[in-house]
Amino acid sequence: MAELLTGKEVAAALNQRSKLILEELQANNITPKLAIVRVGEKENDLSYEKGILKRCDELGVLARQVVLPLEVKEEELLKAIEELNEDESVHGILLFRPLPKRMDEDRIVNAILPQKDVDGATDLSLAGVFSGKPMGFAPCTAQAAIEALDYYGYDLSGKNVAVVGRSMVVGKPLGMLLLGRHATVAMCHSRTQNLADITSQADIVVAAIGKPEILTASYFRKNQVVLDVGVSWSEKKGKLCGDVDFDEVSPLVKAITPVPRGIGAITTAVLMNHVVLSAKSTLK
Secondary structure, three states: OOEEOOHHHHHHHHHHHHHHHHHHHHHOOOOOEEEEEEEOOOHHHHHHHHHHHHHHHHHOOEEEEEEEOOOOOHHHHHHHHHHHHHOOOOOEEEEOOOOOOOOOHHHHHOOOOHHHOOOOOOHHHHHHHHHOOOOOOOOHHHHHHHHHHHHOOOOOOOOEEEEEOOOOOOHHHHHHHHHHOOOEEEEEOOOOOOHHHHHHHOOEEEEOOOOOOOEOHHHOOOOOEEEEOOOEEEOOOOEEEOOEOHHHHOOOOOEEOOOOOOHHHHHHHHHHHHHHHHHHOOOO
16 A cells, blocks of 8 residues: 555644744734635635634634625725735735636736735746746645655655646646756646556656546556645545545555645645745845
């Protein structure tokens, strides 16, 4: 059976780093504050928000909830973001997406000041990731995957990594973060031919497709490390599952992240770390 790369320990280590920064901030009378902007009452958003609020409370990070009705006008949402941009007590802004289809999501996301974009969603933050320059923050889930590999001691230099998924939230930015660690990266997606040939030859496979258990044992071989970023509801099993068929794959590979209790557990810790780092950047 594969080694389980659970997220709890990684998150705890990351939280400890955040606490050290918090001590420095407290000595300078600064308390980090995260503003959560939510449109409507989607169940996934509410669940994620609950987890964030719990982590804020545990670390001593202030949280401000900006909840707008589903029928809110685009200009009203932009005004709310502008007010948060101007509020010097707010160090991070998290906008829950996707927004209603009638809205120009790109315009709204890029209204957030890059220095307060703790979710790595703005064009400037992503430009920093793709250029390797210290501008803004990386998307939290992509960074969480790197944090997991670091914590469990996997040196990326020279390793072959297959990233399955090309979203701007995980796949593409993660590919650039991996390249920044000198990995050789194969970016795969739904139209990749001979996908199993590519994934089975990689040292590390990151699954970020969002389709439950689409990657079965035929995509893997022995001694691989597998990071399963996807979280979906499996109608067949009646529970949350990852992109990887855990029951089939875990007896075969060297190490694997479970779903749940894997990368998702690290993502919120990354978000908290970004908030406290943003607050630290305000120190004179």
